[in-house]
Amino acid sequence: MKxxxxxxxxxxxxxxxxxKHLAEELGVPCYDSEIIEKxxxxxxxxxxxxxxxxxxxHPSLLYSLFTNRTIYTGPTNEDKIWIIQCKVIKELAEKGxxxxxxxxxxxILRNRDDVMKVFIYGDVEARAKRIVEVYGEKDDAPxxxxxxxxxxxxxxxxxxxxxxxxxxRNYHVCLDxxxxxxxxxxxxxxxxxxxxx
Amino acid sequence: MKxxxxxxxxxxxxxxxxxKHLAEELGVPCYDSEIIEKxxxxxxxxxxxxxxxxxxxHPSLLYSLFTNRTIYTGPTNEDKIWIIQCKVIKELAEKGxxxxxxxxxxxILRNRDDVMKVFIYGDVEARAKRIVEVYGEKDDAPxxxxxxxxxxxxxxxxxxxxxxxxxxRNYHVCLDxxxxxxxxxxxxxxxxxxxxx
Numbered sequence: 001m002k003x004x005x006x007x008x009x010x011x012x013x014x015x016x017x018x019x020k021h022l023a024e025e026l027g028v029p030c031y032d033s034e035i036i037e038k039x040x041x042x043x044x045x046x047x048x049x050x051x052x053x054x055x056x057x058h059p060s061l062l063y064s065l066f067t068n069r070t071i072y073t074g075p076t077n078e079d080k081i082w083i084i085q086c087k088v089i090k091e092l093a094e095k096g097x098x099x100x101x102x103x104x105x106x107x108i109l110r111n112r113d114d115v116m117k118v119f120i121y122g123d124v125e126a127r128a129k130r131i132v133e134v135y136g137e138k139d140d141a142p143x144x145x146x147x148x149x150x151x152x153x154x155x156x157x158x159x160x161x162x163x164x165x166x167x168x169r170n171y172h173v174c175l176d177x178x179x180x181x182x183x184x185x186x187x188x189x190x191x192x193x194x195x196x197x
Numbered sequence: 198m199k200x201x202x203x204x205x206x207x208x209x210x211x212x213x214x215x216x217k218h219l220a221e222e223l224g225v226p227c228y229d230s231e232i233i234e235k236x237x238x239x240x241x242x243x244x245x246x247x248x249x250x251x252x253x254x255h256p257s258l259l260y261s262l263f264t265n266r267t268i269y270t271g272p273t274n275e276d277k278i279w280i281i282q283c284k285v286i287k288e289l290a291e292k293g294x295x296x297x298x299x300x301x302x303x304x305i306l307r308n309r310d311d312v313m314k315v316f317i318y319g320d321v322e323a324r325a326k327r328i329v330e331v332y333g334e335k336d337d338a339p340x341x342x343x344x345x346x347x348x349x350x351x352x353x354x355x356x357x358x359x360x361x362x363x364x365x366r367n368y369h370v371c372l373d374x375x376x377x378x379x380x381x382x383x384x385x386x387x388x389x390x391x392x393x394x
Contacts, residue, residue, distance in 0.1 A: 116376075119365055119371075121365060121366055166364065166365050166366060167363065167364060167365065168316055168318060168363050168365040168368070168371035169363060169373075171365070171371070172372075172373040172376040172377065173371070173372060173373065173376075174316075174365035174370070174371035174372075175369075175370060175371075176365075176366075176368070176369040179313075179369040179393060180369065180370070180389055180392075180393065181392070184389065184392055187388075188385050188388070188389070191381070191384075191385070192377055192385070195377075195378070195381055196377065
């Protein structure tokens, strides 16, 4: 069995729910908000700040030019959070079998050979419906909110990993949850995890 | 059940074998070389030529500039093959449930709502081992051959579909066969196909 399962997911795809149920099925812990909490404690930043900066990259070059911030002034708060996040995720993986949702864990644990990397995504319309129904999102434009969030996650992933978020070759399994269904995704992932060498 | 299953695959990933076994399990035909044969008959080109041109795009811009072929001179042979290939694949899909391997069938059938789109890929080293073992490839540099072939398939797909080959969002399921195993891939795809609405 693969001991560590990382789940990258598009916003609204149900990736977090899949991770939680999969961990229950396998009898292992699922780390999600725990990572934010630990990073907040170790960094001294507030949880909300860590949550938000975990999806932001540096200011764009354009911004830098306008504000004359082209000279390197040391690591940004995002960089500091990234470094602590890497440490926290590596420590959690060391503790034993688990499921880790988000936070570029697939990349952070790339040198381990006991990791199964999963990407969960879905049709934009289905995800918009889901965030309104399941999370009670009040936003008038859920599709726009989803696209913005995907864009930020992709940019963050690209910035820190230099890889393309959602490119199938970065993962062992990619599942469209809006096509397959949440429960079936859990079942498939459980089978693969138990069968993989 | 989804009636039509399209399988895009990296060279040496076992995608063709998976398609064949999946079709047997589902009791439906698997179209692979039949498509080449039909396109050859309808176009008048030789099968080998159709096979080869099904992975080639037009000459590059650089080539066009050097040879003064910048003026549009009508459809190329590749374009003619593409048009017939679209027709053949649409006709096969109309005949009933089936598995179709390669030839951009996922894109060609994009307007149907009974299609399940699959991408099979794998670790380069594992694929190199496979083409030597299973297909008896004599090439001294199987890794280079695999990379060249992937590159050509990607360029062909991009040219005719304007989409990114292997981007997970273009498919419903993406499986790393070198991680999951051929038989387990067949099992997973069968389950999804039978369960999908």
